[in-house]
Amino acid sequence: xxxxPVGGYVWTIRNNNTGYTIQDGGVTVFWGVAEAVDGAxxxxxxxxxxxxxxxLFESV
Numbered sequence: 001x002x003x004x005p006v007g008g009y010v011w012t013i014r015n016n017n018t019g020y021t022i023q024d025g026g027v028t029v030f031w032g033v034a035e036a037v038d039g040a041x042x043x044x045x046x047x048x049x050x051x052x053x054x055x056l057f058e059s060v
Contacts, residue, residue, distance in 0.1 A: 027047075
């Protein structure tokens with residue numbers, strides 16, 4: 001595992017048929033949540049391929 005300095009990370013938002021994923025440039029780690037509820041902590045880890053790592057964006 002390589003740890004980059006603060007500001008050294010690039011996150012990519014990708015769209016697919018099940019929603020958006022937010023992942024690092026190397027497509028090795030993803031943003032996710034254990035449960036889709038208000039105040040849930042975002043986790044960063046290996047891809048699981050399930051809905052806990054899919055995001056939907058709404059206009060406000």
